[in-house]
Amino acid sequence: MTAQSAPQAPSPFASHALAGKRVLVTGGGSGLGRALAGHLVAHGADVHLWGRREGMLREAAQEAAAGRPGSVHVATVDIRRSDQVDEAMGAIWAEHGPLTSVFNNAGANFIARTEDLSPRAFEAVTSTIMDGSYFTSTAAARRWIADGLPGSILSNLTTWVWTGSAFVVPAAMAKAAVHAMTMSLAAEWARHRIRVNAVAPGPIPTDYAWAMLNPTDKSSSGATQTDRIPAGRTGTVAELAHLVIFLLSDACAYLTGQTIAMDGGQMLAGPGTFAELAKLTDADWAEIRAQSKAASAVSAAQRAVG
Numbered sequence: 001m002t003a004q005s006a007p008q009a010p011s012p013f014a015s016h017a018l019a020g021k022r023v024l025v026t027g028g029g030s031g032l033g034r035a036l037a038g039h040l041v042a043h044g045a046d047v048h049l050w051g052r053r054e055g056m057l058r059e060a061a062q063e064a065a066a067g068r069p070g071s072v073h074v075a076t077v078d079i080r081r082s083d084q085v086d087e088a089m090g091a092i093w094a095e096h097g098p099l100t101s102v103f104n105n106a107g108a109n110f111i112a113r114t115e116d117l118s119p120r121a122f123e124a125v126t127s128t129i130m131d132g133s134y135f136t137s138t139a140a141a142r143r144w145i146a147d148g149l150p151g152s153i154l155s156n157l158t159t160w161v162w163t164g165s166a167f168v169v170p171a172a173m174a175k176a177a178v179h180a181m182t183m184s185l186a187a188e189w190a191r192h193r194i195r196v197n198a199v200a201p202g203p204i205p206t207d208y209a210w211a212m213l214n215p216t217d218k219s220s221s222g223a224t225q226t227d228r229i230p231a232g233r234t235g236t237v238a239e240l241a242h243l244v245i246f247l248l249s250d251a252c253a254y255l256t257g258q259t260i261a262m263d264g265g266q267m268l269a270g271p272g273t274f275a276e277l278a279k280l281t282d283a284d285w286a287e288i289r290a291q292s293k294a295a296s297a298v299s300a301a302q303r304a305v306g
């Protein structure tokens with residue numbers, strides 16, 4: 001299969017689609033969170049970026065706020081620490097006003113044989129994804145509920161929540177836990193007008209994810225190979241941004257409890273399917289048809305009825 005080039009995917013949304021929204025993006029100093037921040041600002045949102053590296057957060061804010069100075073704010077927060085999360089959330093409420101939306105995007109991951117992982121390695125990954133998403137979501141929601149305000153929580157998961165994945169077991173487990181949180185809190189908090197959803201992107205190359213998931217020339221796998229994706233390419237930040245903007249907007253106020261995959265068909269083209277036959281030529285298919293029809297004719301000739 002030849003790799004397809006990504007379409008430009010212009011935004012289908014008006015530039016005010018997120019006007020009045022104040023969105024927290026965890027893990028906003030790098031990768032997807034950093035790139036998404038610019039799209040959120042371009043659609044009218046004010047954005048708060050959290051992460052542990054102050055320099056990167058400041059650079060990211062400058063980049064994202066280029067079109068609207070003052071629209072992006074940063075704070076250094078380790079989301080594994082509930083005390084830090086609560087203090088930083090309180091500071092947003094006090095200094096900027098209530099958030100409208102939380103995007104649980106921060107993540108930690110690396111490929112490793114599970115039998116080699118130390119307890120600290122397991123915890124480094126699971127606490128970032130699971131505890132961090134829980135602490136951040138509840139710190140915002142407690143305030144929304146107390147203030148009688150609506151809110152929207154969105155988490156950045158992966159298709160491993162449905163398939164699992166070998167060699168990234170702590171991340172697959174923790175993302176599945178956040179998937180469960182998404183469904184559970186959607187039902188619990190709908191009466192407070194708090195929506196809880198998630199996205200599950202397929203591969204969208206970012207520097208750190210690829211350093212962690214495909215670090216050597218022997219570590220390439222179906223998870224990161226373009227030719228194993230039916231769409232023939234990886235996803236783009238713009239495509240993810242459009243889904244995120246829609247889910248954070250008021251256009252889908254009745255949509256809650258859902259995890260939406262956007263992976264070019266990757267998850268559905270696993271090794272137990274025939275998806276790899278997309279590489280066959282017309283001649284290959286003609287030969288396949290001839291062979292299977294011949295086998296069918298033999299079997300038909302042996303039938304006693306019909």
Ligand SMILES: CCCCCCCCCCC/C=C/C(=O)SCCNC(=O)CCNC(=O)[C@H](O)C(C)(C)COP(=O)(O)OP(=O)(O)OC[C@H]1O[C@@H](n2cnc3c(N)ncnc32)[C@H](O)[C@@H]1OP(=O)(O)O
Pocket residue numbers: 107108109110111112117118119120121122124125158159160163164165171201202203204208209210212213222223224266267
């Ligand atoms: C099946 C269908 C296919 C689907 C395909 C989907 C395609 C792509 C999907 C991508 C999904 C998700 C990707 C990502 O999340 S990528 C994000 C990557 N970004 C990050 O990880 C950013 C944050 N990362 C970090 O902070 C660090 O990398 C780390 C996770 C290691 C945590 O750092 P921290 O400073 O907290 O921890 P330490 O360095 O002190 O280490 C803690 C213990 O962990 C051990 N360790 C660290 N690295 C490794 C390693 N590479 N292998 C094994 N063990 C490791 C370390 O030794 C410490 O343990 P000990 O004290 O016991 O030694």
Ligand SMILES: NC(=O)C1=CN([C@@H]2O[C@H](COP(=O)(O)OP(=O)(O)OC[C@H]3O[C@@H](n4cnc5c(N)ncnc54)[C@H](OP(=O)(O)O)[C@@H]3O)[C@@H](O)[C@H]2O)C=CC1
Pocket residue numbers: 026027028029030031032033050051052053056077078079080104105106107108109128132156157158200201202203204205206207208209
């Ligand atoms: N790239 C891809 O193909 C895919 C990515 N995803 C998900 O998208 C998200 C972003 O990944 P990506 O942009 O690729 O990778 P990055 O490594 O660039 O992003 C991860 C971010 O999380 C932050 N982070 C990690 N630990 C903490 C912590 N304890 N407290 C606060 N922030 C933290 C990091 O900043 P710092 O280290 O400064 O704290 C970093 O900015 C992840 O959840 C990932 O699982 C999902 C599917 C596919």
